[in-house]
Amino acid sequence: MVVFKLLGPPELEKFRNSLETKQTPLAMEIISENPSASLLSNDPSVGPTKNSPTQASGNTSASFADHMDNLYNKVSSEQTIKGLTENNSATFLSTGNPCLDFFFHIVPNTPHETLVKRLELSWAHDPLTTLKLVCNLRGGRGTGKSDRESFYSAALWLYTNHPQTLVANIPAIADFGYFKDLPEILYRLMEGASVRQDQKKEWSVTKGLAIINGIKKRRQAQKEANAKKAKSGENKAENVGTEEKNIEEKEKNVDEKKSEKTKVEDSTEDKIEEITEKIRKELGHTERQRRKLMAAKKLIDQYNSNANFQCLHNRVSEHFAVCLKQDLDNLKANKLTKISLAAKWCPSLDHSYDRSTLLCESIAKRIFPQEDEAQVNEVQYAFRVREQLRKQVLVPLRKALELPEVFMSANEWNTLPYNRVASVAMKLNKDKFLKHDKDRFEAYLGDVASGKKTIAAGALLPHEIIGCLEETKEGEVQVAELQWKRLVDDMLKKGKMKNSLSVCDVSGSMDGTPMEVSVALGLLVSELTEEPWKGRVITFSEEPKLHLIEGDTLSEKTKFVREMDAGMNTNFQKVFDCILEVADRVKLEPERMVNRLFVFSDMEFDEASSNPWETDYEAIVRKFTEKGYGDAVPQIIFWNLRDSRAVPVPARQKGVALVSGFSKNLLTLFLDNEGELSPEEAMQSAIAGPEYQKLTVVD
Known part of the structure; x- marks a missing residue:
């Protein structure tokens, strides 16, 4: 993380004086966990360059001082400031467009405070575009991100700051979600x-206590059962001596009396x-x-x-x-x-x-x-x-x-219409269907597999489907397989990806849900793209590899992608070094170069450039140009999956798109679309549907 403090007017005046006296200037203070962290403008006149500022003439120094004044005392929303990733690679800290920053950075794990700050900046820049982006967060169809929690946070912010706008758009909001x-x-x-977070925590505690109490009850029951077993196994052989028989009889009478007393006590305890x-x-x-x-x-x-x-x-x-x-x-x-x-x-x-x-x-x-x-x-x-x-x-x-909930609450499982069960309801209730109506439900799944019937999958996120593969029951895994097939089929009906390839980040910084999303989206792109790249993915690594995904079922394919050798590195440039090496070796014509790469990552790439102020994308363009492929640089879709400050390119960079989130919906922007890309154009395309035209800003 990079934290910086800009100079105020007194310090700036002192800085100007230092330039005039040719003292070493300190343009800003950088406070970082990494002492080498830096923050620079994208302007070539700022920061380490081939021509050091100390070699400049007096006029250049004055110009540089004026530039510092403009840069830090007249902040523009169009500025693109550079810093470092968590792994010390040069990156931008903003696209230069607050709306695009909001679109690219807000993901399901973004902290509430960060979301609100980016929302405020975006609204100040362009209220209507921001309102559309807020609804894009919620959209479950079209190009929406299906990010409910982020949407609810944004909606509460709207209520506090622009209540009339929220009220005016209630019908449209219901349509988005x-x-x-x-x-x-x-x-x-x-x-x-x-409230929902608090309820989840409370439920976790309650569930934990219930588990503990259940364990205690089972242990107590086992203890009592062992005691009874031991008692029943006591020596019951008849004693030969009369004296022993009398003793046994007396003990029996005592036991019977104790038993009667115990029964009375147990009865009293039961009543209490x-x-x-x-x-x-x-x-x-x-x-x-x-x-x-x-x-x-x-x-x-x-x-x-x-x-x-x-x-x-x-x-x-x-x-x-x-x-x-x-x-x-x-x-x-x-x-x-x-x-x-x-x-x-x-x-x-x-x-x-x-x-x-x-x-x-x-x-x-x-x-x-x-x-x-x-x-x-x-x-x-x-x-x-x-x-x-x-x-x-x-x-x-x-x-x-014909809501499934009506049949379930009435215990009418044998008449439940499974083809009416929504995708999320199917995911949540499939175990109940197998328990209460096993034969009918399995017959329904068989009909879906043969194409006679359909199963819903539209509202599920790809990683939610592959997450169900961990289930132990065969029927539950089959539901996930069928829902994945439905998802792929629905996407293919909208178009295909031509000459596209996905790069999956499964490094340590992606641990948890982001890694699951990277695997799921990478696998999805591999199934949507045409030959020769169909079924292939590239991993981040010190030595990136192009993998042909093995397996026939979703379970097998997912297992393969999860276990790909990626190590802990995210050497993004090495991916393109490998592509260029192969292209140079086989003398590949520029028109046959890979056209589009989807990069599913948190954007925290490793330091890989000899020039500390050269971003990864700038280095990629330079390398392609040096190899004679300057006009064939692949279009890159940087797909952000984790809360991060890193921005690979500025807003108007051609040949690149910046998107984010866990939903597959944004992939539709790139189906059968081989036109020019830029981050701003991709964002505008995502909020260009007819449903967005109904939105209005009132206050």
């Missing part, structure tokens, strides 16, 4: 931005435990009722005291009401395919969302307005319309949608 996003935003506003459990349940019910009332009071206070919250709450409930009424009309007209998923994601009565947001009451009142206020009081009216919402709206619409 799903209807559930709307109550989720309200829920986080009421319960706190970190039963009464205690009953009291515990009653107290729990009372506590739940208390929490429910407190949540309602909290919501009402917020609604009445905060105009922005009231406006947002009204807009969300209004949107649900409008969609539900349209769906009822479509249901009556038997236009089932036109029914939206509003009923599926509308909060259920007295469940979590409803308790925290009271949305059910607000929605119900819009669908069933009170005709005569004098006829019933407000409490009776609210109770009645909530029931009407459930019985007359949600129940019939959910039944028409």
Whole structure:
């Protein structure tokens, strides 16, 4: 990490004086874990160059001082500042475009504070583009990144800083993600931005305690079983002597009395435990009722005291009401395919969302307005319309949608329509399907494999699918295999990648989810590209290798990519050195050079250039030019997978794209597309769809 402090006006004046007296200048202070860390402008007049500043004339010194003044006292959003990666390779620290910085740097593991800072800079630069990028975070279709958590953080920032813009775009926001996003935003506003993280931590603790208690109970049960076994195995042989028989009889009588006493004690303990459990349940019910009332009071206070919250709450409930009424009309007209998923994601009565947001009451009142206020009081009216919402709206619409949850909750497994199960629901519930309806579910999977039926995969991220390969049951692994095939088939219908190759970073800095994503996306590109590069990937290493992926199943292919020899290095330039070496050896014509490389990495490349201020991309262009391939430098898609400050190229660099995230959707930008690239053009293409044209900035 590079931390820098710019000089203020007094220090700058002192710096000018040092130039005039030919003293060694200190342009800025660099504070880093690595003493060699540096920060420079991309302007060739700054930093170590072939012509040292100490050899310049007085005029050049004055010009340099003026440049320093402009650079650090009049900061421009177009500046591209250089620094070092975590591995001491020269890199840019910004693209020069705050919107592009936001687009390239925000990934699912980006800290909240970093996201907010980049969001503020991006909004100040271009509000409408930033709004589109926020929605691009959420987009599950098209070119969206399917990054829900980052989107929710950005949405809460919008509520705080631009509430009218958030309210005005509620219908569009629901289209980018799903209807559930709307109550989720309200829920986080009421319960706190970190409520989901807190719940996960609490659940982890509860789960851990449950495991510990389960172990204790099993140990106690085993101990009691061993004691009984030992007792039953005691010597039962008849004693010959009369005295011994009498003693045995007496002991038997004593044991029987003890047994009777034990039974009475056990019975008493059971009754005490039963009464205690009953009291515990009653107290729990009372506590739940208390929490429910407190949540309602909290919501009402917020609604009445905060105009922005009231406006947002009204807009969300209004949107649900409008969609539900349209769906009822479509249901009556038997236009089932036109029914939206509003009923599926509308909060259920007295469940979590409803308790925290009271949305059910607000929605119900819009669908069933009170005709005569004098006829019933407000409490009776609210109770009645909530029931009407459930019985007359949600129940019939959910039944028409054939939602798997309806069949599962009713324990009607034998009639569950598996072809209606969404991709995420299939991933989460496949073990239940195998448990409760094994024969039908396996028959369905067989039909999918033979092409008779289909399985959903659209909402899943590639690494989520390959993550399911760790499951132990054969049926669960088969689901992952079939969903991967569906994902690849859907992508191929949109186009193919011509003359493309992926470079997968599986180095130590990528440990965890980023590495899984690198493997999954690299494998996906290898299956989408045409020959001769189909089924091939390159690894980062001190000695990069081009691998032909082995295996017939997804499990085998994934295992191969994970185990590729990559070491701990990320020598990016060596990849291109190998390409040039092969091209030079076989006298490859420039037009046959690899056209496009996808680099799935965290951008923290190793130092590899003899020139400390030359970035990896600059070095690649130089090497290709020196070998006579200056016009055949491959287009490079730098795909960022981890929170990082490194930026390989500035915003307007031709032949390069900067993208990020864990979703496969952005790959569609490069299907059957051999045109010119630049980072800014790629970003604009990602937010150019018709759904983005509906967005508007109000405040």
